Amino acid sequence: MRTHQLVLHWIEGQLSEGKLAVGGRLPAERTLAEQLQVSRTSVREAIRILEAMGVVRAGVGSGPEAGTVVISDPTAALGSALRLHVATQHLPVSDIVQTRVLLESWAASHARPDSPELTGAAGLLEEMDADGMAVDDFLALDVRFHLALADAAGNAVVSAMMGSLRESITGYASRLTANLPDWDTTAARLRAEHHEILDAIQNDDGERAAKLVAAHIEGYYREAGVRHSP
Template sequence: MRTHQLVLTWIENELSAGRLMVGGRLPAERSLAEQLAVSRTSVREAIRILEAMGVVRAGVGSGPEAGTVVIADPTAALGSALRLHVATQHLPVKDIVETRVLLESWAVSQASPDAPGLRNAAALLAGMDEPGLSVDEFLALDVQFHLALADAAGNAVVSAMMGSLRESIQGYAGRLTANLPDWAATASRLMAEHHQILDAITAHDGGRAAKLVAAHIEGYYQEAGLGPSA
């Protein structure tokens, strides 16, 4: 085992055992290196890996922000990894869209009509109804709307995966707008579908909401040229 992996394994064991928790700090670099009998370079490498994975935040200097703090931000790391693999074309965008349909359909079918996320979704829809939004502004609100729907299911893993999937294809979805014959007409249709999805959830009709969200997502990509043969 490479020495930085020893550090990663130790931190994982500390987290699993509850001796290290979100908000807690790792031992100082020198102390951890001495404790595990590894070099400080190995400790730094392990911390860089964990920071990229969204597990820790490394601060420098002194004061309350100094030191390496355990955080919980899986979405950023998963989204970054997916974006890179999409860029290599190892993970086709079409497959990621299909996975998103599966996850989001399940999420809206399980969403609680009383979930706080749905109040947030309604507020986001109100913002999207404002006239004069640019394409980028509309798509940014669209991302937040769909994440709010996923959060309403109350499943932390699905929320994290949905966030990473949306992050990995958000830029691609924006570029696809160039393929649309009439963005204003598409935006109007998407808004109407958003309202229908939210209405189905609040009416306790998860089955209908799931069908609506699947047709909503697939319809946009097919209209933009990402059909089965694309």
């Protein structure tokens, strides 16, 4: 095991045993190096890895923001990894779309009608209904709308995975608009479908909401030329 992996293993153990928790701070770099009998370079390398994984945030200097603080942002790491693997074309966009359909259908069927996230989703739809909205602005609101629906299901893992999947294909969704015959027509259809999905969830009709979400996602990518096998 390389020395920075020893540091990672120790921190994982501290988290698993409850000796470290979100909001807690790691020992100072020198202290941790002496405690684990590794170099400070190994400690720094381990902390850089944990930062990239969204597990810690490292602050410099002195004061309340100094030191390495434990956080929890799994979406950042998963999203970055997926984007890179999609870029290598090892993970086809069509497969990611299909996975998104599976997750979002589940989330829509389990979303709580009284969830406060649905109020936020409704507000996003009001913004999306504005005339003359730029394509990228529309797609940015679309991302937030779908994430709000996923959050309404109350499953932290699904929310994190959804955020990662959406992040990994947001750029593709934007570029695919060039393949659409008429963006204004597509945008009008997407708006109407958004309202139908939200209405179904608010009416506690999870089965219908799941079917609407699947048709909504597949319809956009099919229109834009992305195919996937069911």
